[in-house]
Amino acid sequence: MSQLATMAQVTEIVGQLNVANAGGGVKEWYIPDYSGPWVAPEMGDQKFYHLRFKCGAQGFNVGLLWDLRAMFPLSWTTNVNTEIEYQLEAMKNQV
Helix, strand or coil: CCCCECHHHHHHHHHHHHHCCHHHCEEEEECCCCCCCCCCCEECCEECCEEEECCCCEEEEHHHHHHHHHHCCCCHHHHHHHHHHHHHHHHHHCC
């Protein structure tokens, strides 16, 4: 499993998640900020891309989503939607 992905993989994953209307659609992709002496990992054109959804859920690693899709090609978007729902529920329960 790799947490790194290319921009072509980002584009493909975002397109499929938007078709599935996961989280109301993908709002944006980003590379998380790092603090201290560390920098975001990358290897050539592979970078540490993550997704933020229009519903507010965020932190979904594109490299891991790519692997999830390979392992579960028929149900991966359902798995992502379930994780989005869990995150939204947790956000509501925070005070």
